[in-house]
Amino acid sequence: MNEERIDLRGQREYSDRAFAKITAGAAGLVLLILGLIAFTMTRRALPVFGEMGTKFFTSTRWSPPDDLFGALPFIWGTAFTAAIAILIAVPISLGVALFMTQVARPGLARPLIYLMDLLAGVPSVVFGLWGVLVLSQFFDLGRSFLTAGIILAIMIIPIITSLAREVIDTTPPGDKEGALAMGTTRWEMITETVLPHSAGGLVGAVMLGLGRAMGETIAAALVIGSALGQITLRALAPGNSMPAVIANEWGEAQDLHKSALIALAVTLFAITIMVNLVATGIVQRSMKRGQGT
Amino acid sequence: MSAANFTAEIVAPPDLTAKRSWRSVKSAIMTGLMIASVVAVALPLVAVVWAIFSRGMAVAFHGFPHFFVDEIPVIARKAGPGMGPAILGTLLATGAATLIAVPLGVAGAVYLHEYGVKNRFSRLVRFMSNVMTGVPSIVMGLFIYVTWTLRFGYSAFGGALALACLMLPVVIGATEQMLKLVPNHLREASYAVGTSKSRTILSVVLPAAMPGIISGSLLAVARAAGETAPLLFATGAATEYNPNLFVEANTALSLQIFGNATSSFAAAQDRAWGAALTLVLLTFVITLVARFVTARFARRR
Numbered sequence: 001m002n003e004e005r006i007d008l009r010g011q012r013e014y015s016d017r018a019f020a021k022i023t024a025g026a027a028g029l030v031l032l033i034l035g036l037i038a039f040t041m042t043r044r045a046l047p048v049f050g051e052m053g054t055k056f057f058t059s060t061r062w063s064p065p066d067d068l069f070g071a072l073p074f075i076w077g078t079a080f081t082a083a084i085a086i087l088i089a090v091p092i093s094l095g096v097a098l099f100m101t102q103v104a105r106p107g108l109a110r111p112l113i114y115l116m117d118l119l120a121g122v123p124s125v126v127f128g129l130w131g132v133l134v135l136s137q138f139f140d141l142g143r144s145f146l147t148a149g150i151i152l153a154i155m156i157i158p159i160i161t162s163l164a165r166e167v168i169d170t171t172p173p174g175d176k177e178g179a180l181a182m183g184t185t186r187w188e189m190i191t192e193t194v195l196p197h198s199a200g201g202l203v204g205a206v207m208l209g210l211g212r213a214m215g216e217t218i219a220a221a222l223v224i225g226s227a228l229g230q231i232t233l234r235a236l237a238p239g240n241s242m243p244a245v246i247a248n249e250w251g252e253a254q255d256l257h258k259s260a261l262i263a264l265a266v267t268l269f270a271i272t273i274m275v276n277l278v279a280t281g282i283v284q285r286s287m288k289r290g291q292g293t
Numbered sequence: 294m295s296a297a298n299f300t301a302e303i304v305a306p307p308d309l310t311a312k313r314s315w316r317s318v319k320s321a322i323m324t325g326l327m328i329a330s331v332v333a334v335a336l337p338l339v340a341v342v343w344a345i346f347s348r349g350m351a352v353a354f355h356g357f358p359h360f361f362v363d364e365i366p367v368i369a370r371k372a373g374p375g376m377g378p379a380i381l382g383t384l385l386a387t388g389a390a391t392l393i394a395v396p397l398g399v400a401g402a403v404y405l406h407e408y409g410v411k412n413r414f415s416r417l418v419r420f421m422s423n424v425m426t427g428v429p430s431i432v433m434g435l436f437i438y439v440t441w442t443l444r445f446g447y448s449a450f451g452g453a454l455a456l457a458c459l460m461l462p463v464v465i466g467a468t469e470q471m472l473k474l475v476p477n478h479l480r481e482a483s484y485a486v487g488t489s490k491s492r493t494i495l496s497v498v499l500p501a502a503m504p505g506i507i508s509g510s511l512l513a514v515a516r517a518a519g520e521t522a523p524l525l526f527a528t529g530a531a532t533e534y535n536p537n538l539f540v541e542a543n544t545a546l547s548l549q550i551f552g553n554a555t556s557s558f559a560a561a562q563d564r565a566w567g568a569a570l571t572l573v574l575l576t577f578v579i580t581l582v583a584r585f586v587t588a589r590f591a592r593r594r
Contacts, residue, residue, distance in 0.1 A: 015489065016490050019490075019494070020408050023400045025400075026398075026400035026401035027402075027405055028418065029397060029401060030462060030465070031418060031421055034425060036436070037428070037433075040439045040440050041435060044439050091330065092330040092333050093330075095326055095331070096327070096331050098327050103324055112331065118338060119337075122573065123518075123521070123572055124519065125519065125547045125550045126519070126550065126573060127341065128554060129554045129566070130345075132554050133554065133566075134344050185316050185317050185319070187323040188316065208427060215429025215430070215431070217429060218521040218522050221551075222554050243429060243431045243522070247431060247525060250525065250526060261435075262435055265432050268429055268431075272428060273427075273428070275427075276428075277424055279427075280423045280427075281420075284423075
């Protein structure tokens with residue numbers, strides 16, 4: 001009797017431990033993949049870094065036939081389009097998030113959430129198709145930094161809005177009611193209690209949107225215009241960005257050119273990981289603080 | 294002196310009504326701007342959906358079901374149907390990616406929530422998993438190209454691997470949220486009758502969370518089905534049916550849209566719109582199923 005029990009426990013502990021190990025392995029896969037991305041891609045990018053050195057980041061000349069790979073115009077294009085996207089998306093996202101949480105009744109907020117889900121569900125390539133065949137022609141925008149920025153803005157609005165909504169929802173109702181009880185208007189209540197309380201989280205939400213805008217590939221590749229060597233502030237000029245160059249040039253790329261494109265991807269990976277690390281940290285901290293109060 | 298001031302303030306109270314009107318006008322203006330931003334979001338969505346349906350319907354449903362079954366014309370300027378191989382390719386790559394990412398993601402989430410709730414490893418994994426959702430999809434595509442395609446060549450499976458990498462953190466996040474909703478008394482009841490922890494998870498916790506996990510995973514699947522960049526480097530290009538998951542280049546709806554969108558031939562652009570409609574309908578069906586499962590789950594609780 002006693003023996004059987006011990007035997008049973010032994011078996012149980014063995015299978016339990018094995019199960020825990022398997023699930024831990026699956027969880028560790030996240031770290032493994034991220035590590036492998038960094039390692040394997042950097043290795044493939046080494047030839048071009050060896051050839052160009054730091055000029056890869058500072059030279060403006062990108063000429064695959066001459067084995068010259070200066071990525072600065074594409075880094076500029078990525079930053080410029082992402083900045084346009086953020087300028088358009090942030091006020092709109094904030095407006096929608098405030099409308100959903102402070103103005104609309106639950107009966108109206110619900111369909112708005114569906115609307116946002118729908119917008120988030122439209123594939124990137126479909127936005128690109130619409131951008132290149134409708135938006136760029138209809139409004140005489142052409143294929144340019146601005147067109148890419150607008151398309152990117154439409155694509156990051158859902159993520160910024162949903163994060164902003166979550167952050168804003170952590171404002172203690174007591175603060176808001178207190179402000180209203182003192183006779184403030186709705187807008188004053190928002191600027192005095194909601195926005196100060198959620199400022200940190202909102203910054204994080206915007207940064208996550210920024211990360212998405214920088215990494216978004218296919219839509220940008222279709223509408224940005226694929227012009228080489230453009231470092232300009234003219235929003236209507238055709239340009240290029242890091243992900244767009246990779247997608248558009250991959251088909252005809254050979255040895256060192258391929259290595260250069262992979263180096264662009266490594267650069268993009270490093271930048272977006274950095275932005276996301278900081279943003280995720282900020283968002284998680286502000287959520288925790290919100291729950292604590 | 295100060296007493297005089299004090300009484301003066303009391304004697305002349307601020308003109309509440311006058312001030313109030315300006316303040317409430319300001320508040321109303323800001324509310325108006327919020328409504329305007331809702332409209333600003335709805336407009337492009339309506340415009341995109343309208344464009345897809347108005348331009349895609351005629352192409353996709355002309356001579357039904359030719360568009361959905363015929364092969365893709367090799368010569369781009371040739372008018373006429375054919376997205377059959379692309380539909381099959383999308384289903385193959387997305388299906389295989391689901392089979393890889395969902396079990397692994399669920400297992401990972403089980404570890405995070407049932408075993409290592411607060412330990413350092415799981416805190417790190419949870420954080421990095423959040424970060425991983427922000428890794429650009431094109432980076433995943435190139436990663437699979439470097440590690441898989443260079444060795445084994447183009448195939449739908451390579452695309453599936455890249456999609457699985459994208460889905461993994463999403464599935465982990467969604468599953469962990471669902472595991473949080475499983476009430477602790479279910480676990481305690483199971484332990485009380487002498488069930489081991491692994492058995493409790495497999496036959497009590499996971500079944501209780503299953504509908505939520507399914508709907509969360511389906512949303513990830515719908516997203517993956519529309520992805521282009523990860524497939525660009527691993528799937529290759531084909532115009533014929535390729536039912537073999539592991540061998541030879543394949544194609545996908547998203548790849549066809551990308552390839553045809555910048556074409557100067559009207560016939561190719563038409564096919565892009567038709568493919569876009571097909572893709573949107575496909576993701577819409579998956580999302581609807583997810584909503585349906587969530588709704589049933591909500592009613593049961």
